[in-house]
Amino acid sequence: MRRAAVPIAFSQGFTPHPKISYASAAPTGVASEAEYLEIGLQAPVEPEALRAALDAALSPGLDVLEVVIADGGSLADRIEASHWHIELPEVDTETLRAAVDAFTAADEVLVERMTKQGRRTFDARAAVMSIDVLSPTQTPSGAPAVPCAILELVVRQVTPSVRPDDVLSGLRVVADLEPPVSPRVTRLAQGTLTAQGAIVDPLDADRGGAAIVGH
Amino acid sequence: MSAPSTTPRAAATNSVWPRLEPLLPQVSKPIQYVGGELGAVVKDWDAATVRWALMYPDAYEVGLPNQGVQILYEVLNELPDTLAERTYAVWPDLENLMRTHGVPQFTVDAHRPVRDFDVFGISFSTELGYTNMLTAIDLASIPMLAADRTDADPVIVAGGHAAFNPEPIADFIDAAVLGDGEEAVLEITAIVREWKAEGSPGGRDELLLRLARTESVYVPRFYDVDYLPDGRIQRVVPNRADVPFRVHKRTTMDLDAWPYPKKPLVPLAETVHERYAVEIFRGCTRGCRFCQAGMITRPVRERSITTVGQMVREGLEFSGFSEVGLLSLSSADHSEIGDMCSGLAEQYAGTNVSLSLPSTRVDAFNIDLAQELSRNGRRTGLTFAPEGGSERIRKVINKMVSKEDLIRTVVTAYSNGWRQVKLYFMCGLPTETDEDVLEIADMAHEVIKAGRAATGSKDIRCTVSIGGFVPKPHTPFQWAAMERPEVIDHRLKILKQAINSDRSLGRAIGYRYHDGEPSLIEGLLSRGDRRVGSVIRKVWENGGRFDGWSEHFSYQRWVQAAAETLPAFGVDLDWYTTRQRDELEVLPWDHLDSGLDKDWLWQDWQDSLSEFEQDDCRWTPCFDCGVCPSMDTEIQIGPTGKKLLPLTPIKGLKTPTP
Numbered sequence: 001m002r003r004a005a006v007p008i009a010f011s012q013g014f015t016p017h018p019k020i021s022y023a024s025a026a027p028t029g030v031a032s033e034a035e036y037l038e039i040g041l042q043a044p045v046e047p048e049a050l051r052a053a054l055d056a057a058l059s060p061g062l063d064v065l066e067v068v069i070a071d072g073g074s075l076a077d078r079i080e081a082s083h084w085h086i087e088l089p090e091v092d093t094e095t096l097r098a099a100v101d102a103f104t105a106a107d108e109v110l111v112e113r114m115t116k117q118g119r120r121t122f123d124a125r126a127a128v129m130s131i132d133v134l135s136p137t138q139t140p141s142g143a144p145a146v147p148c149a150i151l152e153l154v155v156r157q158v159t160p161s162v163r164p165d166d167v168l169s170g171l172r173v174v175a176d177l178e179p180p181v182s183p184r185v186t187r188l189a190q191g192t193l194t195a196q197g198a199i200v201d202p203l204d205a206d207r208g209g210a211a212i213v214g215h
Numbered sequence: 216m217s218a219p220s221t222t223p224r225a226a227a228t229n230s231v232w233p234r235l236e237p238l239l240p241q242v243s244k245p246i247q248y249v250g251g252e253l254g255a256v257v258k259d260w261d262a263a264t265v266r267w268a269l270m271y272p273d274a275y276e277v278g279l280p281n282q283g284v285q286i287l288y289e290v291l292n293e294l295p296d297t298l299a300e301r302t303y304a305v306w307p308d309l310e311n312l313m314r315t316h317g318v319p320q321f322t323v324d325a326h327r328p329v330r331d332f333d334v335f336g337i338s339f340s341t342e343l344g345y346t347n348m349l350t351a352i353d354l355a356s357i358p359m360l361a362a363d364r365t366d367a368d369p370v371i372v373a374g375g376h377a378a379f380n381p382e383p384i385a386d387f388i389d390a391a392v393l394g395d396g397e398e399a400v401l402e403i404t405a406i407v408r409e410w411k412a413e414g415s416p417g418g419r420d421e422l423l424l425r426l427a428r429t430e431s432v433y434v435p436r437f438y439d440v441d442y443l444p445d446g447r448i449q450r451v452v453p454n455r456a457d458v459p460f461r462v463h464k465r466t467t468m469d470l471d472a473w474p475y476p477k478k479p480l481v482p483l484a485e486t487v488h489e490r491y492a493v494e495i496f497r498g499c500t501r502g503c504r505f506c507q508a509g510m511i512t513r514p515v516r517e518r519s520i521t522t523v524g525q526m527v528r529e530g531l532e533f534s535g536f537s538e539v540g541l542l543s544l545s546s547a548d549h550s551e552i553g554d555m556c557s558g559l560a561e562q563y564a565g566t567n568v569s570l571s572l573p574s575t576r577v578d579a580f581n582i583d584l585a586q587e588l589s590r591n592g593r594r595t596g597l598t599f600a601p602e603g604g605s606e607r608i609r610k611v612i613n614k615m616v617s618k619e620d621l622i623r624t625v626v627t628a629y630s631n632g633w634r635q636v637k638l639y640f641m642c643g644l645p646t647e648t649d650e651d652v653l654e655i656a657d658m659a660h661e662v663i664k665a666g667r668a669a670t671g672s673k674d675i676r677c678t679v680s681i682g683g684f685v686p687k688p689h690t691p692f693q694w695a696a697m698e699r700p701e702v703i704d705h706r707l708k709i710l711k712q713a714i715n716s717d718r719s720l721g722r723a724i725g726y727r728y729h730d731g732e733p734s735l736i737e738g739l740l741s742r743g744d745r746r747v748g749s750v751i752r753k754v755w756e757n758g759g760r761f762d763g764w765s766e767h768f769s770y771q772r773w774v775q776a777a778a779e780t781l782p783a784f785g786v787d788l789d790w791y792t793t794r795q796r797d798e799l800e801v802l803p804w805d806h807l808d809s810g811l812d813k814d815w816l817w818q819d820w821q822d823s824l825s826e827f828e829q830d831d832c833r834w835t836p837c838f839d840c841g842v843c844p845s846m847d848t849e850i851q852i853g854p855t856g857k858k859l860l861p862l863t864p865i866k867g868l869k870t871p872t873p
Contacts, residue, residue, distance in 0.1 A: 001535070002531075002535035002536070002537060003253075003532075003533075003534070003535035003869070003871045004868055004869055004870070004871060005865060005867065005868050005869040006868065010567065016567065028245065028246070029239060029240040029245060045868060049867075049868050050868060052870055053868040053869060053870050053871075056870045056871055056872065057535070057870075057871050059251050059252070059253065059483060060251065061251070181237055182237050182240040182241065
């Protein structure tokens with residue numbers, strides 16, 4: 001913000017903080033193509049100029065795609081679900097499919113994770129709206145050298161949040177699925193949910209449009 | 216749709232990234248190993264002639280902000296045919312995975328194996344990084360002992376303050392550089408460049424010989440150490456023709472000609488300091504007798520107010536930092552500190568940029584400075600260091616501040632809006648008694664009383680922070696005996712009781728201290744000789760890592776390793792630490808020249824014992840410490856009389872270019 005000379009607003013108080021809030025940031029070690037944040041400004045700026053300035057100020061690989069003027073309402077309230085793409089190298093597609101079937105069949109899948117409040121146990125099943133194994137023909141560029149199963153997930157935003165690693169823990173709980181190497185996870189989209197279960201770009205409300213992304 | 220790789224940029228030649236990346240989700244704070252910081256430089260490997268790997272041998276969060284490494288990194292990368300990358304100590308979780316998966320010690324810039332570089336430079340601010348150096352050498356698959364290395368291995372060069380006595384690590388390093396690094400790295404680069412251009416004649420041995428001939432690079436293998444039957448050193452002599460009897464420190468004069476860092480590194484991960492730091496002067500002649508930094512960095516060389524102003528402007532613009540640290544060994548002593556602080560405060564008024572002076576002397580802090588530092592509403596922490604609790608012990612250590620000075624200064628801070636100040640003291644100083652330490656409690660009580668009276672508020676606090684004294688080479692206390700840890704711990708305990716003896720005052724006083732045990736080990740390492748290398752190696756083999764971190768440091772491991780290795784040489788841990796040396800003993804670092812005259816140091820040690828104070832040569836006549844004539848240097852101080860001009864505010868957004 002400072003390098004781009006953004007006229008950022010600060011909170012009041014003894015140690016003023018810049019007004020920046022991240023909505024549902026992706027966990028460490030996870031790639032993302034859909035992160036959103038909200039900033040408060042002291043003075044109006046032209047959105048596209050702000051986008052270009054921030055994009056240039058950020059490290060390579062962190063790209064600012066679009067800036068819109070907030071139409072009121074909190075960004076966090078518009079994050080209802082997230083769409084994840086998970087690659088599981090050295091996992092066989094059929095094995096994954098069996099694990100996913102067992103997961104889907106369960107009413108509740110309890111998993112554990114360390115949170116800031118300590119170790120917590122919670123249900124990883126209910127928040128999962130869809131969990132699909134992509135068939136090998138859907139894999140990126142032809143047949144990979146090593147087998148690599150691919151999972152696509154849509155998870156509702158709940159508290160405590162259910163993250164992709166929690167769903168993978170769930171697959172371990174129901175089917176002993178133990179990926180031999182670290183899975184590669186990418187968030188593809190997040191936003192509000194339609195009645196049909198599609199994810200809507202959370203900035204649509206500000207643009208006045210209604211494009212549906214993801215599913 | 217495929218997930219993009221998380222590589223910050225296309226993988227460089229010889230990059231270990233493809234093998235490292237899968238390990239990162241399994242370790243804590245993986246972002247510290249990723250690189251890609253603003254200010255980081257990745258150059259074409261094949262286009263470079265001389266390649267440096269620079270290490271700060273501690274965790275990334277501590278190592279990244281280190282000024283020394285940042286300066287050398289930038290100075291080297293400005294050379295068209297030279298490449299410098301950084302490496303830091305990896306935490307044990309990643310170390311274990313790297314061993315399992317065969318991933319070598321790597322640089323964070325382009326993730327290249329450290330062993331591929333020509334020179335591996337390691338900067339030691341403290342001796343407690345020695346075990347981390349051994350981890351890095353071992354992970355890099357470089358032979359642990361310098362004697363076993365081949366032409367395929369980098370030349371390992373130690374620098375930083377601890378390099379003024381590199382004898383404990385003499386077996387593991389190939390060379391050490393004493394003093395300022397800016398010009399030293401350029402000279403070493405030139406020697407490596409020329410030697411390579413000639414086809415590397417004579418291999419590694421010839422290269423080291425050329426470095427040694429500069430008389431400012433110490434190559435331990437070219438010196439033999441003989442011992443007396445009682446364990447003391449008899450002599451240290453060169454074993455090769457052409458190698459100097461003494462190696463001299465380097466002094467960079469005219470700091471205005473070296474305005475680094477220009478492009479400070481801005482980390483993506485959290486680090487211990489997130490600020491633009493500019494050194495406002497180097498060296499200190501206050502003459503505190505415990506202070507190695509003040510002794511080995513003489514004379515005082517100021518950076519001018521105008522250069523500081525320009526560095527701050529460009530550094531902030533580049534980095535986006537909102538804190539400026541004006542660094543030095545005693546920042547309020549700059550001849551134009553008042554104009555500098557008011558000029559910067561004026562320039563950055565209303566911008567949320569805050570100023571901090573990390574080392575402020577009690578007697579140099581005043582109300583004007585207090586106001587400038589708190590002008591935009593943000594007050595950074597204030598720390599004052601009386602160092603000794605009693606007037607008597609402050610004379611012994613030559614820290615000439617009175618209790619009245621301290622109380623007046625702290626009250627000034629409280630009256631200007633600070634609610635909390637930190638007071639730093641040492642325990643275990645030469646000639647110290649329980650009473651000297653107990654006076655710290657009186658001082659803290661009086662500070663709170665005076666603060667309450669001046670502000671009419673009970674809402675003020677102070678923190679008393681106690682560090683253990685460690686006698687250091689090239690100081691008047693290099694001959695001193697250390698106190699035993701049990702005695703230190705006892706004094707710390709009775710001091711705590713004394714602070715809390717008045718419940719009302721005690722509640723307003725925080726108390727932080729370190730146990731005596733780590734200091735004793737630091738003492739072993741700082742005044743050790745080559746025989747101590749066996750202790751370091753044993754500790755490392757037994758799992759010693761990150762010894763500067765209390766949660767990783769194991770006193771027992773050090774005591775046990777010393778007991779296993781030192782008796783073979785007829786010495787022990789006490790011999791190195793709690794033994795007082797006499798005037799004629801050959802000290803392990805006598806052949807390393809910091810410019811200080813040993814006779815002067817001895818006289819200052821005697822003056823200390825008779826509680827006789829020594830003035831500062833910036834304001835009183837030269838007292839012949841020996842540095843300026845032997846190093847051909849001089850004091851460089853202002854005032855220049857110049858002022859900082861107001862900045863023209865820039866309107867609108869900027870599109871920065873890295």
